Amino acid sequence: MLKSFIVAEIASNWEGSFNKARKLIQESKNAGANAVKFQMWRANDLYNDNHPSWKFIKKSEVTIQRARKLKQICDEIGIEFFCSAFYPEAIKFLEEINVKRYKIASRTCLLKDPYSLETLKMKSNTEKPVIISMGMGGDKKKISKIFQKNKKIFCYCISEYPTKLNKIKWIDAIKYNGFSDHTLGITAPIIFAILKNKQKVKNIFIEKHIKLKNSNGPDAPSSIDTNELKDMIYHLRKIEKLNL
Numbered sequence: 001m002l003k004s005f006i007v008a009e010i011a012s013n014w015e016g017s018f019n020k021a022r023k024l025i026q027e028s029k030n031a032g033a034n035a036v037k038f039q040m041w042r043a044n045d046l047y048n049d050n051h052p053s054w055k056f057i058k059k060s061e062v063t064i065q066r067a068r069k070l071k072q073i074c075d076e077i078g079i080e081f082f083c084s085a086f087y088p089e090a091i092k093f094l095e096e097i098n099v100k101r102y103k104i105a106s107r108t109c110l111l112k113d114p115y116s117l118e119t120l121k122m123k124s125n126t127e128k129p130v131i132i133s134m135g136m137g138g139d140k141k142k143i144s145k146i147f148q149k150n151k152k153i154f155c156y157c158i159s160e161y162p163t164k165l166n167k168i169k170w171i172d173a174i175k176y177n178g179f180s181d182h183t184l185g186i187t188a189p190i191i192f193a194i195l196k197n198k199q200k201v202k203n204i205f206i207e208k209h210i211k212l213k214n215s216n217g218p219d220a221p222s223s224i225d226t227n228e229l230k231d232m233i234y235h236l237r238k239i240e241k242l243n244l
Contacts (some may be wrong), residue, residue, distance in 0.1 A: 002197045002240045005205045006233055008033040008226075009180075011219045012060035013211040014070075020212060022073050027226035028210065032233040035080035037103060037207070038062050038070060040090040045114045046107075053218050060217065064093045071097050084108075087115045091122040101129040103207075106159050109138030120146050131205055133180045135159035153205045155180040156192075161222035170195065178205035182222045186232035193239045208232065 008028035014021035028036050040062045047057055062070065067083070067090075074081035084103040085091055094102070102123045108116050109132065120143070123130060130150045134140060135157030144152065155178030158167055163182040170191065173179065179192045189206050196204045209223035224232070 002193070002201065003203050004193060004236050004240060005034050005203065006032070006236060007205070007207040008036045008229060009207050009209045009223075010036055011039050011209060011223075012056070012217050013209070013215045013219050013223055014038070014060060015056075015215065015217055016059035016061075018069060018073070021070055022077075024210065024212060024226065025070075025073055025077050025079060028229065029077050029079045031226060031230035032237065033079065033229065035082060036074060037082055037084065038067065039084045039086070039105070040064075040067055040094070041084075041086040045087060056217050064090065067093065068097065085123070086113065086119060088118050088122050091119060091126070095126060099128075101131065102126070104130055104132040104143070106133045106136040106138070106157055109134050109143055110136055111138070123147075124150060126150075129153070131155060131178055131207070133157040133159075133178075133207075135180070153178040155205065155207065158182060161219075163222075174199065177201060177203065178207075180207040182209065184222070184224070186224065186228055186235070189232055190235050190239065193236050194244065197239055197242060198244045206236065 010024050014024060025036050043057050043061050071081045082099045082101050084105045111117050124147050127149050130147055131153045133155045136159045154176050156173040156176040157180040161182050162184050165183050165188060168188060174195045181188050209219055210229050211220050211223035211225055213225045
């Protein structure tokens with residue numbers, strides 16, 4: 001039977017507000033998601049302070065102190081917390097709070113950001129499962145070699161925000177057991193799940209950016225709201241039970 005590990009990617013849509021974060025986490029739990037994911041980066045590592053969204057970027061930055069609080073909220077609600085992490089100290093902290101897995105962002109696979117290679121090696125040394133998106137490119141063989149001791153899921157991903165549905169090449173997507181989706185709506189993950197079910201694949205990973213209805217940050221235009229998340233998960237769980 002197909003089983004989908006479904007992740008609600010909150011990213012910057014918590015907008016630096018623990019009240020909004022708690023609501024997103026609770027609604028993700030209510031919708032049936034397996035986990036919520038945040039991004040631990042330092043704004044100064046990845047962006048210039050003249051970036052048009054600089055104030056929002058700083059506001060939504062997940063520092064170690066903030067990540068500790070977000071993990072506590074997830075524990076209280078009863079849903080898994082994990083992260084894409086972009087610098088070595090973040091990995092050290094995430095190990096201290098016993099995360100179960102790590103996400104590797106597309107941009108990290110390019111090895112162009114500060115500390116990218118060091119961060120990847122630290123994730124590798126944990127020997128924990130990793131989910132890897134390579135929508136921006138990168139050397140898949142090199143990334144695979146770094147994570148040779150880790151259980152790996154590579155995700156089909158197009159790094160356009162939002163992605164137009166007709167840009168997805170399904171003949172390529174079905175070669176992956178993971179799907180990091182940036183399209184609007186819930187159609188693409190449902191198509192992916194049906195195709196993987198037909199392949200008799202047992203376990204797949206699906207990641208979708210989520211938001212509250214009144215979210216207005218940079219990630220909001222390529223995110224679905226939590227009501228849509230609930231609908232998506234309802235249909236995905238139905239697909240899991242089908243014998244296609």
